[in-house]
Amino acid sequence: MTDAAELKRRTAELLAAHPPADTDPTDFLKARFDAGLAWVHYPEGLGGLGAPRSLQAVVDAELAAVGAPDNDPRRLGIGLGMAAPTILKYGTEEQKQRFLRPLWVGEEVWCQLFSEPGAGSDLAALGTRAVREDGGGWVVNGQKVWTSSAHVARWAILIARTDPEVPKHAGITYFLCDMTDPGVEVRPLRQITGEAEFNEVFLTDVRIPDSRRLGDVGDGWRVAQTTLNNERVAIGGMRLPREGGMIGPVSKTWRERPELRTHDLHQRLLKLWVEAEAARLAGERLRQQLVAGQPGYEGSGMKLAFARLNQEISGLEVELLGAEGLLYDDWTMRRPELVDFTGRDAGYRYLRSKGNSIEGGTSEVLLNIVAERVLGLPSEPRTDKDVAWKDLAR
Secondary structure, three states, X not given: OOOHHHHHHHHHHHHHHOOHHHOOHHHHHHHHHHOOOOOOOOOEOOOEOOOOHHHHHHHHXXXXXXXXXXXXXXXXXXXXXXXXXHHHHHXXXXXXXXXXXXXXXXXXXXXXXXXXXXXXOXXXXXXXXXXXXXXXXXXXXXXXXXXXXXXXXXXXXXXXXXXXXXXXXXXXXXXXXXXXXXXEEEEEEXXXXXXXXXEEEEEEEEEEOHXXXXXXXXXXXXXXXXXXXXXHHHHHOOOOOOOOOOHHHHHHHHHHOHHHOOHHHHHHHHHXXXXXXXXXHHHHHHHHHHOOOOOOOHHHHHHHHHHHXXXXXXXXXXXXXXXXXXXXXXXXXXXXXXXXXXXXXXXXXXXXXXXXXXXXXXXXXXXXHHXXXXXXXXXOOOOOOOOEXXXXXX
């Protein structure tokens, strides 16, 4: 059984063999993966040692203390938080060996081809088609939307309809799509912030070999649930210090600008500060629960709280700043690789937070998930549950 002392010993060996000051950062990350110190809870040979997940903090602390490079997890959020756990659970050995190492090291960025113009909140209604060829591969046609990082991604996790004759949840299959393949077209979606971190992706006769299918044919909805559960934990359960995230800038402004204070704003800030701290601690508890297994539907509750708090806090910040809060620093059209909530001004935070209740599952859908799967309340009537997808009204 690998314990903290053993992990410290292995980390010391890694640092002795590959001193961070003298080693190329990518080479160091590759060596770390091969030493089993990337995801210590993953199996040996796949970046881990089969150790308890809680011991990852031991490795991270030892490496941070000497300034070792990390893999820029914010840039790799979809790959690390969504693609990797899904590949680990459902992938073949060949898929795990091929994809996990370059994913963790950061050599290959991933995106998520799930939502469609006619299938967002009702994701199972998706219409992108994957038709099997005589040689066993698949030809995919359709459109995806709200795709973060598609403009910089090499790979995508993709769900497509492979059987329109069965109910919508049953006819979906999960694939790994090469974003450089012919027929994949990425177009920017300019947002209210002026940036285009999201994209729409058009798939025209894209050929995907059957070796890049993840899970069984027709079992894509079940595979996708692993991805979605991990996505909501990644969004709502981020590790933050006290006053991390959106509550930090408004608290700083309150302390440094006493002339802006009013009694009403004081009461609202106190309330939101307490709620943000409660959410942060709940996130810590959720991560401790993850040590024992895969994420459950609690991540949906965390993501709900994250969206609501971000919107309320950013609104309070704009009010606190008064006329100054209506200013906006830069409307330049950019295609950023990641979202930086704290690196821009209050106006950016206010506008960008509006998307928090949509991305990663709308708040309305997540409320249903929490009600039905966490609280055990009766499900809403679903008249289309047993209807073949081809017969659904669209």
